Amino acid sequence: MREIITPGGALEGTVRLPGDKSISHRYGMLAAVAEGVSTIHNYSSGADCHSTLGCVRSLGIEVEIDGRQVKVHGRGIHGWQAPATDLDAGNSGSTIRMISGLLAGQPFTSRLIGDESLSQRPMQRIMGPLTQMGATLTARDGKFPPLEIQGADLQPIDYTLPVASAQVKSCVLLAGLTANGETTVHESATTRDHTEVALREFGVDIETGRGWARVKGPARLEARELTVPGDISSAAFFLVAGAIVPGSKLVLQDVGLNPTRATLIEFLVSTGVDVKILDMRMSNGEPRGDLLVQGSQLKGGLIEKQWAAALIDEIPVLAILGAVSSEGLTVRDASELRIKESDRIETVATNLRKMGVTIETTPDGFYIPGGQTFHSAEVESYHDHRIAMAFAVASLRADGPVAINGSEAASVSFPEFWSTLRGIIS
Numbered sequence: 236m237r238e239i240i241t242p243g244g245a246l247e248g249t250v251r252l253p254g255d256k257s258i259s260h261r262y263g264m265l266a267a268v269a270e271g272v273s274t275i276h277n278y279s280s281g282a283d284c285h286s287t288l289g290c291v292r293s294l295g296i297e298v299e300i301d302g303r304q305v306k307v308h309g310r311g312i313h314g315w316q317a318p319a320t321d322l323d324a325g326n327s328g329s330t331i332r333m334i335s336g337l338l339a340g341q342p343f344t345s346r347l348i349g350d351e352s353l354s355q356r357p358m359q360r361i362m363g364p365l366t367q368m369g370a371t372l373t374a375r376d377g378k379f380p381p382l383e384i385q386g387a388d389l390q391p392i393d394y395t396l397p398v399a400s401a402q403v404k405s406c407v408l409l410a411g412l413t414a415n416g417e418t419t420v421h422e423s424a425t426t427r428d429h430t431e432v433a434l435r436e437f438g439v440d441i442e443t444g445r446g447w448a449r450v451k452g453p454a455r456l457e458a459r460e461l462t463v464p465g466d467i468s469s470a471a472f473f474l475v476a477g478a479i480v481p482g483s484k485l486v487l488q489d490v491g492l493n494p495t496r497a498t499l500i501e502f503l504v505s506t507g508v509d510v511k512i513l514d515m516r517m518s519n520g521e522p523r524g525d526l527l528v529q530g531s532q533l534k535g536g537l538i539e540k541q542w543a544a545a546l547i548d549e550i551p552v553l554a555i556l557g558a559v560s561s562e563g564l565t566v567r568d569a570s571e572l573r574i575k576e577s578d579r580i581e582t583v584a585t586n587l588r589k590m591g592v593t594i595e596t597t598p599d600g601f602y603i604p605g606g607q608t609f610h611s612a613e614v615e616s617y618h619d620h621r622i623a624m625a626f627a628v629a630s631l632r633a634d635g636p637v638a639i640n641g642s643e644a645a646s647v648s649f650p651e652f653w654s655t656l657r658g659i660i661s
C-alpha cells in the first residue's frame with residue numbers, strides 16, 4: 236500500500252495511542268503462565284503483540300480477544316502443551332526472544348519461525364544464556380530463525396548481558412522462573428524494566444537494584460486484571476510531528492511514562508521541544524500521563540552511550556527532528572539499529588537522501604546537519620513500521636506531497652497510525 240501525505244498547516248487535536256507494545260507482550264506471556272484468567276485492558280492492537288497471543292494459543296492457552304480487551308486463561312508455569320505446529324513470531328523480535336526463555340524450561344521441543352525480516356535477526360544473544368542454563372537450541376546457520384528449542388530442567392545462572400538488550404534480559408529472567416534457584420541478570424546500560432515491573436505485579440519474588448535483577452524459581456504467578464498504558468514509542472511520532480510543524484498543538488492521552496522509556500521526554504526537552512506532562516498516575520506499577528506538545532524552536536543534539544540504548548526505537552523519528560533543527564543530530568553507539576526490522580541506519584539515510592536531505596552514516600550511527608528542507612519525493616517503508624511512520628512525519632514539513640510505499644508496515648505496532656495522522660492535519 237502507499238500513502239500520500241500533502242503537507243498543510245499546523246497540527247491540532249487529541250491523539251490516543253495503542254497500548255504499549257513492550258508491556259502488552261509481557262502481560263500476554265506472563266498471563267499465559269499464571270494460574271487463572273487474567274484480563275488485559277488496552278492490549279496493543281499491533282500485529283506484533285497479536286503474534287505473541289498466537290504463539291501462546293499454539294501452546295494450548297485459551298485467549299479471548301474482544302477489541303483491545305484480552306482474556307488469557309493461564310494454566311501455570313508448567314501448563315503449556317507441546318505445540319502441534321511451528322510457533323509464528325511474525326515480524327516480532329520481542330516475541331521470539333522473550334518467549335524462548337519460557338520455552339527453554341518446558342518438557343517439550345518447540346520450533347519458532349518468523350517473517351523474512353525476523354528470519355535475518357540474530358538469536359545467538361539468547362541461545363548463549365539459555366544453553367548455559369541447560370536447554371538445547373539450534374538455529375539456521377547457528378544464529379537465525381527458525382529456532383528450535385528443546386526444553387530442559389534449567390539451572391539458574393548469574394548472567395552479565397554482553398549487549399544492552401531488554402529482550403535478552405527478559406528472556407533470561409523468564410527462563411529463571413522455571414529454574415531451581417536464583418537467576419541474576421546484570422546490565423551495564425539501563426534498558427526498559429517492564430519485565431521486572433510485570434513480574435512483581437503477577438506476584439513473583441523478584442529483587443532489583445541498579446543494573447541488576449534477580450528472580451527465584453520455580454515461581455508461581457497469579458492471574459491479574461491489568462491495564463496497558465499508551466505506547467510512548469508510538470507517541471514519539473506525534474511528539475516530533477507537533478514539535479516540527481510551526482503553530483501545532485497536540486494532546487497525547489494516557490502515555491506510558493516508565494522512567495526507562497520517558498528518557499525520550501528528557502531528550503526532547505533538551506533539544507528545545509515544548510512538551511509538558513499534564514498529569515501523572517500509576518497503574519500496575521507503571522506511571523502514565525497526558526502530554527501536551529507544541530510547535531518549537533529546535534536545537535538538535537547528540538545521542539550516545541546510555542542514551543542510544545534508551546532511545547533506540549525512537550532514533551528514526553528523531554533523525555527527522557535533527558534535519559530541521561538548528562544544529563543537527565549526531566548519533567553514536569547505536570549499531571543495534573542495524574539489526575532491527577531493517578538496517579535503520581541505511582533505511583533512514585536512503586529515504587532522507589531521496590528527500591534531498593544530507594546525512595553521513597557511520598558503522599554505529601550518523602550525523603545529520605541542521606537547517607535542511609525535506610523535498611517532495613517517493614520513499615519506502617522497507618517493511619519496517621518505524622521507517623514508514625518516521626517518514627510520514629518528515630512529509631509534514633516537506634515542500635510538496637510525499638508518497639510512502641509499503642505504508643501497511645505501520646500496523647506492526649500502530650494500525651491506527653494513518654487515520655490518526657489524517658485526523659490532526661488541518
Ligand SMILES: O=C(O)C1=C[C@@H](OP(=O)(O)O)[C@@H](O)[C@H](O)C1
Pocket residue numbers: 256257258328329399400401402403405427547548571
Ligand atoms: O524489550 C522490549 O520490549 C524491546 C526491547 C528493544 O530491543 P532490544 O532488546 O533488542 O534492544 C526494542 O528495540 C524493542 O522494540 C522492544
Ligand SMILES: C=C(OP(=O)(O)O)C(=O)O
Pocket residue numbers: 283326327328329330548575576621648
Ligand atoms: C525493534 C522493534 O521491535 P522487535 O525487536 O520486537 O521486532 C521495534 O518495535 O522497533
